[in-house]
Amino acid sequence: xxxxxxxxxxxxxxxxxxxxxxxxxxxxxxxxxxxxxxxxxxxxxxxxxxxxxxxxxxxxxxxxxxxxxxxxxxxxxxxxxxxxxxxxxxxxxxxxxxxxxxxxxxxxxxxxxxxxxxxxxxxxxxxxxxxxxxxxxxxxxxxxxxxxxxxxxxxxxxxxxxxxxxxxxxxxxxxxxxxxxxxxxxxxxxxxxxxxxxxxxxxxxxxxxxxxxxxxxxxxxxxxxxxxxxxxxxxxxxxxxxxxxxxxxxxxxxxxxxxxxxxxxxxxxxxxxxxxxxxxxxxxxxxxxxxxxxxxxxxxxxxxxxxxxxxxxxxxxxxxxxxxxxxxxxxxxxxxxxxxxxxxxxxxxxxxxxxxxxxxxxxxxxxxxxxxxxxxxxxxxxxxxxxxxxxxxxxxxxx
Amino acid sequence: xxxxxxxxxxxxxxxxxxxxxxxxxxxxxxxxxxxxxxxxxxxxxxxxxxxxxxxxxxxxxxxxxxxxxxxxxxxxxxxxxxxxxxxxxxxxxxxxxxxxxxxxxxxxxxxxxxxxxxxxxxxxxxxxxxxxxxxxxxxxxxxxxxxxxxxxxxxxxxxxxxxxxxxxxxxxxxxxxxxxxxxxxxxxxxxxxxxxxxxxxxxxxxxxxxxxxxxxxxxxxxxxxxxxxxxxxxxxxxxxxxxxxxxxxxxxxxxxxxxxxxxxxxxxxxxxxxxxxxxxxxxxxxxxxxxxxxxxxxxxxxxxxxxxxxxxxxxxxxxxxxx
Numbered sequence: 221x222x223x224x225x226x227x228x229x230x231x232x233x234x235x236x237x238x239x240x241x242x243x244x245x246x247x248x249x250x251x252x253x254x255x256x257x258x259x260x261x262x263x264x265x266x267x268x269x270x271x272x273x274x275x276x277x278x279x280x281x282x283x284x285x286x287x288x289x290x291x292x293x294x295x296x297x298x299x300x301x302x303x304x305x306x307x308x309x310x311x312x313x314x315x316x317x318x319x320x321x322x323x324x325x326x327x328x329x330x331x332x333x334x335x336x337x338x339x340x341x342x343x344x345x346x347x348x349x350x351x352x353x354x355x356x357x358x359x360x361x362x363x364x365x366x367x368x369x370x371x372x373x374x375x376x377x378x379x380x381x382x383x384x385x386x387x388x389x390x391x392x393x394x395x396x397x398x399x400x401x402x403x404x405x406x407x408x409x410x411x412x413x414x415x416x417x418x419x420x421x422x423x424x425x426x427x428x429x430x431x432x433x434x435x436x437x438x439x440x441x442x443x444x445x446x447x448x449x450x451x452x453x454x455x456x457x458x459x460x461x462x463x464x465x466x467x468x469x470x471x472x473x474x475x476x477x478x479x480x481x482x483x484x485x486x487x488x489x490x491x492x493x494x495x496x497x498x499x500x501x502x503x504x505x506x507x508x509x510x511x512x513x514x515x516x517x518x519x520x521x522x523x524x525x526x527x528x529x530x531x532x533x534x535x536x537x538x539x540x541x542x543x544x545x546x547x548x549x550x551x552x553x554x555x556x557x558x559x560x561x562x563x564x565x566x567x568x569x570x571x572x573x574x575x576x577x578x579x580x581x582x583x584x585x586x587x588x589x590x591x592x593x594x595x596x597x598x599x600x601x602x603x604x605x606x607x608x609x610x611x612x613x614x615x616x617x618x619x
Numbered sequence: 620x621x622x623x624x625x626x627x628x629x630x631x632x633x634x635x636x637x638x639x640x641x642x643x644x645x646x647x648x649x650x651x652x653x654x655x656x657x658x659x660x661x662x663x664x665x666x667x668x669x670x671x672x673x674x675x676x677x678x679x680x681x682x683x684x685x686x687x688x689x690x691x692x693x694x695x696x697x698x699x700x701x702x703x704x705x706x707x708x709x710x711x712x713x714x715x716x717x718x719x720x721x722x723x724x725x726x727x728x729x730x731x732x733x734x735x736x737x738x739x740x741x742x743x744x745x746x747x748x749x750x751x752x753x754x755x756x757x758x759x760x761x762x763x764x765x766x767x768x769x770x771x772x773x774x775x776x777x778x779x780x781x782x783x784x785x786x787x788x789x790x791x792x793x794x795x796x797x798x799x800x801x802x803x804x805x806x807x808x809x810x811x812x813x814x815x816x817x818x819x820x821x822x823x824x825x826x827x828x829x830x831x832x833x834x835x836x837x838x839x840x841x842x843x844x845x846x847x848x849x850x851x852x853x854x855x856x857x858x859x860x861x862x863x864x865x866x867x868x869x870x871x872x873x874x875x876x877x878x879x880x881x882x883x884x885x886x887x888x889x890x891x892x893x894x895x896x897x898x899x900x901x902x903x904x905x906x907x908x909x910x911x912x913x914x915x916x917x918x919x920x921x922x923x924x925x926x927x928x929x930x931x932x933x934x935x936x937x938x939x940x941x942x
Binding site for chain 2: 372376542549555561
């Protein structure tokens with residue numbers, strides 16, 4: 221039972237419960253829509269690249285999932301970083317979108333090499349983050365609302381800017397490969413071979429993982445990270461302790477925006493996808509990042525795995541028969557997972573209670589949540605009772 | 620004179636309908652926040668309300684006379700909005716979950732659920748997974764068209780419904796015991812509890828009422844778009860625009876109505892900028908008009924949020940043990 225007291229174990233279990241329940245809800249929906257194919261559909265979703273029979277094809281599509289995991293991980297880190305300072309950066313979606321705009325404009329219109337395109341994306345994302353941070357710190361504007369407004373603004377900006385570099389016969393932007401080869405991120409040679417000659421695997425995948433580790437170090441091992449977390453925990457206490465809470469908020473959102481912008485370049489500079497200039501909503505990457513953040517228990521390392529998992533089922537969702545079920549099942553499952561993540565604190569609390577109860581060798585029951593002080597009081601009362609019982613027995617014996 | 624009225628009639632038409640949407644949803648947010656729960660899930664609630672109402676029209680059109688169908692559609696939209704908002708209530712009131720995460724989840728879930736449901740219905744009926752519902756005949760029950768010069772102007776009865784709901788909101792909040800108690804729970808729940816008000820019940824009422832208003836706003840929004848709607852599109856950030864309207868309106872119904880008119884006007888400009896000569900002469904690209912409501916709301920929020928009169932205890936889960 222001590223096992224359940226470990227914070228890491230609690231987080232892992234809570235995340236697993238969210239996943240299992242989320243997939244279960246998805247399965248029930250599939251059953252309701254068409255009972256016959258539901259089993260196949262849910263296994264296809266979970267199998268993703270194992271869906272393909274050949275080993276080569278499997279590795280290739282495993283690679284593609286990894287390529288898409290990199291931007292998702294960056295979006296998740298963006299949200300995580302802001303959340304540690306007590307800010308909910310729902311604007312990640314827009315920062316990601318404006319990052320796409322900047323790096324594709326650099327690659328296709330200005331014909332710049334990849335590292336400059338990448339920097340442009342980072343700068344664009346950071347700029348958007350700065351606006352949100354400034355509005356929050358100096359004008360007290362709720363960062364969720366300003367984030368959403370900027371999401372829509374950046375969508376329209378992206379569409380109208382990239383209109384200049386679109387193919388003449390389609391609503392898609394020009395192919396980077398055909399227009400400016402130097403803007404493609406460097407490939408990894410032997411590693412590409414290993415993944416069935418998947419040409420989209422670039423330095424983005426290992427760098428994304430390295431950045432996750434860096435974010436962990438920054439938050440856990442540096443004074444700066446400590447200050448940010450202190451600001452998130454109690455703004456006024458941080459201010460009282462001499463930390464500049466306004467500056468911290470803005471810096472946090474700049475970094476968060478930069479991470480999201482970087483994520484955009486990690487994806488679009490591989491040449492795997494073209495932007496559609498008639499898009500009517502920002503890419504879902506930023507919103508899926510929310511799911512990845514909370515499923516990863518707000519830990520940068522955990523986020524690596526949760527991002528992969530969510531991308532895995534999103535790609536797996538494409539193997540579900542569209543003519544039986546429609547296309548939104550994977551989205552539904554990740555939305556359910558986010559909803560369930562709201563209960564994580566409660567679940568952890570319940571687990572702690574279970575662990576404590578287990579140690580007392582009592583029946584496991586659900587009771588109102590108590591504080592430590594309550595527990596102490598309870599113990600003290602119990603001790604008193606035990607003493608009195610002992611006395612009673614003694615007295616009885618005397619008679 | 621007639622020419623000028625004709626030129627601006629469409630602008631008025633769209634301003635009124637979008638203002639109705641924003642006002643309804645902002646009033647919903649107002650009820651929820653006055654009870655102490657921040658409702659960031661309004662966007663999702665709107666989608667679900669729209670789904671309920673649209674399905675009602677889709678299945679009843681041509682079968683039921685228009686007046687009963689109008690009533691049923693309104694009830695269906697309000698009920699499905701309220702039902703969906705219960706997900707927020709359970710998580711945030713009973714389980715003390717993070718209101719921001721749950722609200723965001725409801726937004727994502729709303730669009731996904733609506734698309735899945737419509738696709739399932741379409742698959743069963745036609746064998747192709749379309750996400751579009753057609754309710755042209757049903758919608759006709761809500762609208763009366765008339766001509767000004769050569770322009771066909773449409774009057775949507777939802778504008779009347781919105782005004783009625785505004786009056787109800789005002790009376791409930793300020794003139795009833797229930798409303799005053801509800802607002803007390805958002806300002807100082809412990810004080811409310813000490814005089815025997817059940818904070819949990821009040822917050823549940825606030826959330827469910829916001830579901831009703833959000834659902835009505837949702838069906839009103841999709842109907843402004845014409846006789847059919849793609850349900851995977853969502854509602855284009857209108858839930859959040861409504862929150863901006865609510866903040867600009869300082870959580871007061873009458874001011875919310877005025878704020879909604881202002882925002883509705885900017886939203887309407889993107890629909891009609893091609894038909895007004897004054898705007899055509901300015902020669903501003905259409906994208907700018909599309910961005911306008913969002914930019915305006917950012918600016919307005921920057922100037923009004925500083926001295927905001929938000930309910931003091933909003934966003935903080937109620938814990939009986941805390942004093």
